[in-house]
Amino acid sequence: MLVVFLGNPGQEYKLTRHNSGFIVAENMAMLQNVRWSQKFFGMFAKKEFSGNQHCFLKPETFMNLSGKSVQAAKSFFKLADKEIVVVHDDIETEFGTVSFREGGGFAGHNGLKSIANSIGSPNFLRIKIGVGRPKKGDVASFVLGKFTPDETAFFSVMTEAAEAKLKELLQ
Numbered sequence: 001m002l003v004v005f006l007g008n009p010g011q012e013y014k015l016t017r018h019n020s021g022f023i024v025a026e027n028m029a030m031l032q033n034v035r036w037s038q039k040f041f042g043m044f045a046k047k048e049f050s051g052n053q054h055c056f057l058k059p060e061t062f063m064n065l066s067g068k069s070v071q072a073a074k075s076f077f078k079l080a081d082k083e084i085v086v087v088h089d090d091i092e093t094e095f096g097t098v099s100f101r102e103g104g105g106f107a108g109h110n111g112l113k114s115i116a117n118s119i120g121s122p123n124f125l126r127i128k129i130g131v132g133r134p135k136k137g138d139v140a141s142f143v144l145g146k147f148t149p150d151e152t153a154f155f156s157v158m159t160e161a162a163e164a165k166l167k168e169l170l171q
Helices: 017-027 063-077 110-119 139-143 155-170
Strands: 002-005 037-039 042-049 052-059 084-090 098-102 125-130
Touching: 002 017, 002 063, 017 052, 017 084, 017 125, 017 139, 017 155, 052 063, 063 084, 063 110, 084 110, 084 155, 098 155, 125 155
Parallel strands: 002 052, 002 084, 084 125
Antiparallel strands: 037 042, 042 052, 098 125
């Protein structure tokens, strides 16, 4: 299985809502001792879990071009769409909630759209990290905005929920 954590590279995006996938990857206990290397236009690692080798990828192509990175890994490992799990922010999911979905639409998420366009299908698995929807204002500014101090207090809860769902899928 290939697990893809979505985000944008660079310090200016580090604690933004759109980087929820990267934040989860950086805080997951199961990934604390993996060795990341540059491969597939991103940071790549492998780890055995439940007797199987799994691949982890953090694309460094910026969100809107994530598909380039995912397609390169998918082709190299000859994976089916349902062997790809994408961990990403979701404005349609209540803040702090983690949910799972198989396939579906994009709800305006350009990273998901890029992946679907690049691999030729929207039928990959998704772990959605709820960042909520802004009460007013521009959605792009909201997702590219930093988490509030109160929201950052929930990182461990969100990470644990995402990690539990991911472990379930990897078994």
